[in-house]
Amino acid sequence: MTNAEIIYRASVDLVKAGKLNMVTVNGETMPEPIHTFQAWKSMGYNVKKGEKSDIRIVIWKHASKTVENEETHEETEKSSMFMKTAAFFRFSQVEKIKAN
Numbered sequence: 001m002t003n004a005e006i007i008y009r010a011s012v013d014l015v016k017a018g019k020l021n022m023v024t025v026n027g028e029t030m031p032e033p034i035h036t037f038q039a040w041k042s043m044g045y046n047v048k049k050g051e052k053s054d055i056r057i058v059i060w061k062h063a064s065k066t067v068e069n070e071e072t073h074e075e076t077e078k079s080s081m082f083m084k085t086a087a088f089f090r091f092s093q094v095e096k097i098k099a100n
Contacts, residue, residue, distance in 0.1 A: 003059045007034065007088075010057045019055070020090065034088040045094040053087035060084075 011031035014020035021032045034055055037047055064079035 006059050007057060010055075014055065023091075033091045036086050036088055040089060040094050044097050046097055047089050047094050051089065051093040053089050053093075055088040055090070056085050057088055058083050058085050061086075 008031075011020060011034060014034075015022055015031050020034070022029055023032050024030075035043070037053075040047060060081050061084040062079065062081055064077050066075050067078045068075050
């Protein structure tokens with residue numbers, strides 16, 4: 001299962017539990033958008049000062065590191081995937097970054 005699928009299913013469960021609202025975007029009803037701090041930042045939003053995340057979801061995390069072969073001294077990149085709990089923020093907890 002991909003992270004997008006994991007997050008969507010968690011969003012639906014949060015709506016059923018009353019912790020997340022349904023919103024209409026472009027005529028389509030869906031759970032209120034949630035993203036990690038970094039994801040909101042990459043989309044041009046800041047988490048509002050003082051906001052805390054109360055949504056935790058276990059998602060896939062990608063990690064890579066450079067490893068040197070002891071015999072040939074060649075460097076290769078080794079990557080791995082593992083599950084990690086991440087904090088998510090609602091759309092109501094973020095604000096658009098103001099342009100200077």
